[in-house]
Amino acid sequence: MSRKLLGIDLGGTTVKFGILTLEGEVQEKWAIETNTLDAGKHIVPDIIASIKHRLDMYGLSKEDFIGIGMGSPGAVDRQENTVTGAFNLNWKEKQEVGSIIEKEVGIPFSIDNDANVAALGEGWIGAGNNNPDVVFMTLGTGVGGGIIADGNLIHGVAGAGGEIGHMIVEPINGFACTCGSYGCLETVASATGVVKVARLLAEAYEGSSQIKAAIDNGENITSKDIFVAAESGDSFANSVVEKVSFYLGLASANIANILNPDSIVIGGGVSAAGEFLRSRIEQYFLKFTFPQVKLSTQIKIAKLGNDAGIIGAASLAKQFLTK
């Protein structure tokens, strides 16, 4: 039997698992709830128990696997295979992860942060088509990302590489960001950022608009409401999408002007707006890039959805192939 990869996508709500071929085909996948009680001390044992249980169920043993890869929130130490400060897991202190899983399961283990791992997944099997130069941007509760350049995931000197959400796109009058800066991409292009842009633009807008009316009435609106209204012809909502696309196009252009990737892949909840959003971003991207980049770097929507995490995590384990 050909040997397999095991990918684990650790999140605050569920832990997703996938058994993949070396070519990235998902053969089995399952998920368990993340039990964050007691400072998250059940998480690693639950993962181990679930792996053992499924391997039994599928008639597989540790010899069938090349390795295990995992994507995790928080600050990941890739040498020590530990995680620190993953607040949605209740892991405030340093947590041993890899050493315990390797000992209990007997398969080599590798870990990286969740946004980087999703970038690896989209870069390998998803919209990136296995190109060695792919940038992934995820627009969700926050804005995260991962950068693959010349075939390597870029971590930087302190592991802060790929933090696309903290590029400054509004240096003069930007919104305050949780990071302490003002005008970060995350403050205008995350799900909550899109709503912030809408609230600001609503102050000056004078036409009729459902969305503007909802904001003025103090109703809760979501980024999805805004995209749906914009597609239905609400011109206020449209002006919000235009402004958000300007910021995303500017940030994408500045990434491409210095890295010239094959593609910038946009994923996460906000990217559900699909081609409607992609084409708008592309307009500004083409305005802000120089000729060689215009011709060679593409803006794409992510393909893998929720599977990006397990697929990218599994790809981490390919490193054990030559060892």
Added chain:
Amino acid sequence: MSRKLLGIDLGGTTVKFGILTLEGEVQEKWAIETNTLDAGKHIVPDIIASIKHRLDMYGLSKEDFIGIGMGSPGAVDRQENTVTGAFNLNWKEKQEVGSIIEKEVGIPFSIDNDANVAALGEGWIGAGNNNPDVVFMTLGTGVGGGIIADGNLIHGVAGAGGEIGHMIVEPINGFACTCGSYGCLETVASATGVVKVARLLAEAYEGSSQIKAAIDNGENITSKDIFVAAESGDSFANSVVEKVSFYLGLASANIANILNPDSIVIGGGVSAAGEFLRSRIEQYFLKFTFPQVKLSTQIKIAKLGNDAGIIGAASLAKQFLTK
């Protein structure tokens, strides 16, 4: 005798040569004029003749060398070792470079573009201290750059990686750039860009200033004049340096927010302003970066001056060590 590297820095005025140890020590260096007559057809033969002459002079033979590396202007094909569109050399059409030099000199040859090669030099022996994550920015007639990330020079899918000068720092009312975009870093931070910023700010400035007076009198001023006046207390010149530093700090911060390099090294003629400029850029850099990057990425002034080219070129030849 230990084996050596030969580095060649090909420019529009001179061709510089260096013989280096594997540790990057320059043992010999010399230069010849670049003869751009007759569509630049003398350049490669002149380089070959100069290498042969010097090797004779120093009593060295091809066996003493691991390889030759070269930095060139224009569009470099690193697989074919050719150069196209190097207008300051009069090489409009594709020019065979590596194949001819290898055949005539008998030493393995490698080539990359001049800004990338300077980045390799500063990254290896210069301000980068051989760190695997170093970004180099050169402020001269134009603004160029090179990015070393996770130990690799980033070329991108079409070889346009590292074009820091075309990051957009003024997306709304920027100056036109030669690349066709508006608001590129090069339009405000190259030697001519600094003067453009001064001309724009002069329109609204009302105090007394030598520099403002010179602009209003239609005199030619240089970026150096502006930096010298600013250091001497000319408050108009100071406002120009402040604005240029804002742009450089913003661009540096956005590079660091996504790549988190150990350092961003600033070289080129404009960087002769030294600590006066560096500290100003750093103020804006610290304003626009998030905490992990503030703590781990530094802004530095380049150390190697004109030698960055031959040193970086020589470093290209280290790849032949294992072959």
